[in-house]
Amino acid sequence: MTEQAAPYGGALTAAPPRKRVRIGHLREMKQRGEKWAMLTAYDMYTAATFDEAGIPVLLVGDSASNNVYGNETSLPVSVDELLPLVRAVTRSARRALVIADLPFGSYQASAEQCFHTAVRFMKEAGAHAVKLEGGAEMAEQVELLTRSGIPVMAHIGFTPQREHSLGGYRVQGRGEDSQRLIAEAKALEAAGAFALLIEMVPGEVAAEITRSVAIPTVGIGAGNGCDAQVLVWQDMAGLRTGRLPRFVKQYADVHAVLLNAAQDYAADVAAGTFPGPEHTF
Numbered sequence: 001m002t003e004q005a006a007p008y009g010g011a012l013t014a015a016p017p018r019k020r021v022r023i024g025h026l027r028e029m030k031q032r033g034e035k036w037a038m039l040t041a042y043d044m045y046t047a048a049t050f051d052e053a054g055i056p057v058l059l060v061g062d063s064a065s066n067n068v069y070g071n072e073t074s075l076p077v078s079v080d081e082l083l084p085l086v087r088a089v090t091r092s093a094r095r096a097l098v099i100a101d102l103p104f105g106s107y108q109a110s111a112e113q114c115f116h117t118a119v120r121f122m123k124e125a126g127a128h129a130v131k132l133e134g135g136a137e138m139a140e141q142v143e144l145l146t147r148s149g150i151p152v153m154a155h156i157g158f159t160p161q162r163e164h165s166l167g168g169y170r171v172q173g174r175g176e177d178s179q180r181l182i183a184e185a186k187a188l189e190a191a192g193a194f195a196l197l198i199e200m201v202p203g204e205v206a207a208e209i210t211r212s213v214a215i216p217t218v219g220i221g222a223g224n225g226c227d228a229q230v231l232v233w234q235d236m237a238g239l240r241t242g243r244l245p246r247f248v249k250q251y252a253d254v255h256a257v258l259l260n261a262a263q264d265y266a267a268d269v270a271a272g273t274f275p276g277p278e279h280t281f
Contacts, residue, residue: 038230047092086125100127114141133159135184139191146192154193158200221247
């Protein structure tokens with residue numbers, strides 16, 4: 001397969017790096033019916049690894065709050081805490097489109113506040129796009145950013161930044177509420193969003209939204225009818241332990257690998273076998 005013919009979601013090979021994934025590529029993939037994967041990334045090594053694996057879109061999520069900084073939820077993380085993480089990912093991903101999450105409180109007050117926050121992520125961290133949560137009430141923010149040249153991924157369904165007003169982690173869009181979600185998706189598309197992340201929504205509703213809009217949809221806990229899927233990488237790779245959301249599939253047990261490596265290292269040091277002659281100047 002030649003470099004030009006390889007799908008954007010395919011694994012990278014020893015061939016020269018392909019061109020940067022762009023928003024237009026994602027729309028073209030939807031038109032061709034090609035599904036693609038998105039993962040979170042928060043540091044240079046995971047970003048470079050996922051980029052090498054051919055993951056076309058990386059999200060520096062506000063999920064760093066509870067996956068990097070040790071908070072219980074995504075709410076406490078700040079712009080200043082996320083900027084260095086976005087910068088590390090954009091410096092390390094040669095091909096993937098890198099999206100920065102706008103944290104709670106940094107964009108809801110007004111379209112102007114949203115603009116200034118998004119500009120920081122674009123200028124100071126090199127993000128290629130931003131993501132914000134909310135439905136039709138965020139249309140003004142999306143419109144201003146889009147008009148200003150800042151690509152926006154919108155996020156509907158369950159929106160973690162509103163967990164308290166939503167009554168906790170609850171599936172959204174059941175029954176008659178499905179029509180509200182479909183209307184919000186169309187409003188955000190009309191405002192200029194280039195993609196929609198749909199979280200914790202019944203599969204048939206997410207599939208209907210996907211059919212109703214021309215922009216790509218990215219599901220998490222929203223069935224397989226979306227154009228793409230996203231997972232937090234620590235969930236996907238098994239670094240996180242304990243109870244996991246129903247929608248998570250673990251593809252490795254990184255926790256066990258690191259645990260065993262640390263135990264073996266500690267044992268070698270205690271036994272005096274590390275460092276050995278081959279590790280000594």
